[in-house]
Amino acid sequence: MRVAFVLGTTSGGTGRHVHMLVEGLVRRGHQVLVVGPRSVEERFSYTGAGARFAEVTVSDRPHPFNDARAVLAIRRLTRGADVVHAHGLRAGALAALGRRSPRRGSSRAVAARAPLVVTLHNALTAGGLIGLVYGLLERVVAGRADRVLVVSPDLGERMAALGARDVRAAVVPAPPPPPARRGPEEVRAELGAGRRPVLLTIARLAQQKGLDTLLDVARGPWPDDDPERSPLFVVAGEGPLREPLQARIDAERLPVTLLGNRDDVPDLLAAATAVVATARWEGQPLSLSETLMVGRPVIATEVGGIPGLLGGAGVLVPYGDVEALRRAVQELVGDPGAVERMAEASARRGAELPDADDAVERIMSDYGQEDRTKD
Known part of the structure; x- marks a missing residue:
């Protein structure tokens, strides 16, 4: 299976979670591409975990010109994938905008299109203009993603209310912490x-x-x-x-x-x-x-x-x-x-708590695949 991850700028849990999924999928023999800003590759070394990396700028804040370029690049880079998995609202919306809506495209185009899975790691807490823009991005994800994975029940309720067709709980385990070095x-x-x-x-x-x-x-x-x-x-x-x-x-x-x-x-x-x-x-x-x-x-x-x-x-x-x-x-x-x-x-x-293997097994199920590496 060919999996394409799309993510934006991150220095924390989202980037580590994607790295964990990359390691697990590569270990099971799948081909993985990570699409995102150069900074995430420098910080998390997805190529070191066995993935290919393609640089695309997905900024923290909306920028019409850069976002349009990112949409086209994501569409081109993920064309051969069996599943596209975006992490975060911005990355999810840009990946979704690179696809024809299932309500407008022909049945043949929809059937040939790779499923889009979007994991939402954070809730919308900002107000004002930023809150309005991000609310619109939520609607894009809810309307165009084939499956939305959420890290909390309230996020799931919100996405379902916005019309998401398939909402499921995400499994985001932490790696076992190393032992303390000092007393x-x-x-x-x-x-x-x-x-x-x-x-x-x-x-x-x-x-x-x-x-x-x-x-x-x-x-x-x-x-x-x-x-x-x-x-x-x-x-x-x-x-x-x-x-x-x-x-x-x-x-x-x-x-x-x-x-x-x-x-x-x-x-x-x-x-x-x-x-x-x-x-x-x-x-x-x-x-x-x-x-x-x-x-x-x-x-x-x-x-x-x-x-x-x-x-x-x-x-x-x-x-x-x-x-x-x-x-x-x-x-x-x-x-x-x-x-x-x-x-x-x-x-x-x-x-x-679930571990990395549990997370990879769940994600394979969310992709509509069974983990055939298990006995």
């Missing part, structure tokens, strides 16, 4: 935590991640009589909101440390009392999957695909509810027994 006490000493509880957030410093809520929670109040009960909040990640977040931390003297991008997340997880996720929306965040796999407690907002991912492990709170989130943190850090119980629940859930 928890060494990491805690580096952070200056002493014996204080450490609440870790792994997130890009961007609007979607709801980090203002985290700072509201960090403001307390916390016990004045026992500093060791007052938690230290640490955030691993980088992004456009670093300066305003740091300015607020400094002005309010909040117990929050912005660590920037880190290559020692397993070390941080091992040292953390719990992981806190404050996002306004998430699909199946790899950071929470990794947290479950290493058995750390989770407190997270009840949005998108997070409830399904946690599967009953961890504590869920409404997005933006500062009091509920602060109360959840206070109850956890004040009860060592609760930390231990939640850690055990996380580890059990982590052992249940």
